[in-house]
Amino acid sequence: MDSAMSSNERAPIHRMLWFRLTLRFAALFTGLTLLVFLLLDYSLRAHFRSEVEEDLTLDIEEFAGILEEEGVDGVQAEFDREVEFEGEETVYLALLAPDRSFLARTDPAPWPVVDTDGLASLALGESKIRPIPAPDQAHSGLFIEARLPDGRYLQMADSMKEKEELIDFFRLLLGAALVVMLVCGFGLGWFITRRAMIEVDRLADTATRIAAGDLSLRVPIGNQGEEIKRLGLAFNEMLGRIDALLLELKEVTNNVAHDLRSPITRIRGMAETTLTGASELPLFQETTGAIIDECDRLVGILNTMLEIAEANTGMADKPNDLVNIAHLLGDAQDMFLPVAEEKGVSLDLQVVGTEHCVARGGESKLQRVFANLIDNAIKYTEAGGGVRIQVAATSSNLRVTVEDTGCGIAEQDLPRVFDRFFRGDSSRSSNGYGLGLALAQAIIRSHGGDILVASEVGKGSQFTVCLPGSNSIRHLAAAVGNCQ
Ligand code: ADP
Numbered sequence: 001m002d003s004a005m006s007s008n009e010r011a012p013i014h015r016m017l018w019f020r021l022t023l024r025f026a027a028l029f030t031g032l033t034l035l036v037f038l039l040l041d042y043s044l045r046a047h048f049r050s051e052v053e054e055d056l057t058l059d060i061e062e063f064a065g066i067l068e069e070e071g072v073d074g075v076q077a078e079f080d081r082e083v084e085f086e087g088e089e090t091v092y093l094a095l096l097a098p099d100r101s102f103l104a105r106t107d108p109a110p111w112p113v114v115d116t117d118g119l120a121s122l123a124l125g126e127s128k129i130r131p132i133p134a135p136d137q138a139h140s141g142l143f144i145e146a147r148l149p150d151g152r153y154l155q156m157a158d159s160m161k162e163k164e165e166l167i168d169f170f171r172l173l174l175g176a177a178l179v180v181m182l183v184c185g186f187g188l189g190w191f192i193t194r195r196a197m198i199e200v201d202r203l204a205d206t207a208t209r210i211a212a213g214d215l216s217l218r219v220p221i222g223n224q225g226e227e228i229k230r231l232g233l234a235f236n237e238m239l240g241r242i243d244a245l246l247l248e249l250k251e252v253t254n255n256v257a258h259d260l261r262s263p264i265t266r267i268r269g270m271a272e273t274t275l276t277g278a279s280e281l282p283l284f285q286e287t288t289g290a291i292i293d294e295c296d297r298l299v300g301i302l303n304t305m306l307e308i309a310e311a312n313t314g315m316a317d318k319p320n321d322l323v324n325i326a327h328l329l330g331d332a333q334d335m336f337l338p339v340a341e342e343k344g345v346s347l348d349l350q351v352v353g354t355e356h357c358v359a360r361g362g363e364s365k366l367q368r369v370f371a372n373l374i375d376n377a378i379k380y381t382e383a384g385g386g387v388r389i390q391v392a393a394t395s396s397n398l399r400v401t402v403e404d405t406g407c408g409i410a411e412q413d414l415p416r417v418f419d420r421f422f423r424g425d426s427s428r429s430s431n432g433y434g435l436g437l438a439l440a441q442a443i444i445r446s447h448g449g450d451i452l453v454a455s456e457v458g459k460g461s462q463f464t465v466c467l468p469g470s471n472s473i474r475h476l477a478a479a480v481g482n483c484q
Helices: 015-086 117-121 163-210 226-276 281-313 325-343 363-377 411-416 435-446 477-483
Strands: 091-096 101-105 128-134 140-147 153-159 323-325 346-352 358-361 388-394 396-404 450-456 459-469
Touching: 015 091, 015 101, 015 128, 015 140, 015 163, 091 323, 153 323, 153 396, 163 226, 226 388, 281 435, 323 363, 325 346, 325 363, 325 388, 325 396, 358 459, 363 396, 363 435, 363 459, 411 450, 411 459, 435 450, 435 459
Parallel strands: 346 388
Antiparallel strands: 091 101, 091 153, 128 140, 140 153, 323 358, 388 396, 396 459, 450 459
């Protein structure tokens, strides 16, 4: 039901991204802390044990020295001092004769596990350490047995109770710290992911409100972090484009409705008049011919509109020909020369930078563009005037200017000349639907270029087509070859 879930219904918490991220963050945090704690615990135990082992070994050496200097009584006195200082439950000390009878010892009662069984296996000067339970049975201890070079034995037991209590306290602290870490990890994870997700939520909310119909809304762009900012900007840009497309669609629909209504009404009028009045065959034929002409014009308008839409949306299959612009304009000049001469208008072509006069794209489409511009230039220029086509090509850009000495375009009309169905006052008496320049602009833009206009009423107009230069085209040698 994911896709069916409406966006303002909240999903269960375990499916929220912030919750999952927080959980993972906390688990990772805890896992790592636990690992560190276990390592610490292990190394602390190992360290304490080796410390006690080292102490016991040193003590054996110390008691051997006392035995040599002060005899058995000296050792017993030292044993007593140790027990008095440490406590009977903490240490056990014994000195044994070579026949393993006791010469000196502390109270063995708290140390029932201590025996003399292992002494027989000790070689002269050898010592052995083994773990034993401490007198309270809850802790452990270490027991060392050594055979002195003169054959006597020393036994010592040491309780690890104090050290283990320290470890227990340390564990308690670690446990408490672990709980604090867990809570902090979860809290911190929640805070961080929630903050990031708030911006994503805001995007989703805006998208939901837009889906409900309010296309004017935009995501607020603030200081939310670069990634979210980029997402927001891209989102707003997309909305702007959709908004503009919808507006254009609305305008086009209005224009189409408006512009198609007149020819359709005309067709209907002609058909009605013929049906009710005409009885002669020649009259029928004449009306039918006129209807066919009107239909052709309608189809022409519709086709041009489809071409503009295709070029604007980039839906059309993009041709990738290498087009020699100088040749193309030369052909156009040849084609329009008779019309221009008939009207008494001169038509010149001037090419600068022949070696770079190539463009990549659709030849027939570019032909349409320049044919429209030249056609307009002749159409809006009175007899005695002139039209000049200039090509200036460099490696970085290609400019074609179609300039005329015609009636010009009013300043307030200049921004609208590329709009679909726009027709200036000067064009009322001439043929056309106001689609030629819109198509030219859509085609040039789909070729990565642009088209500009400059004009002065009574003096003439200048349309400039800019296209990417030849250095953006591979296989230039072949293309230039075609240009010569
Ligand atoms: P149309 O079929 O009306 O020529 P276009 O889209 O080609 O449609 O041109 C739109 C309008 O721009 C024209 O109706 C005209 O008013 C103006 N226009 C275009 N080219 C020129 C020009 N060379 N001189 C004066 N006006 C022009």
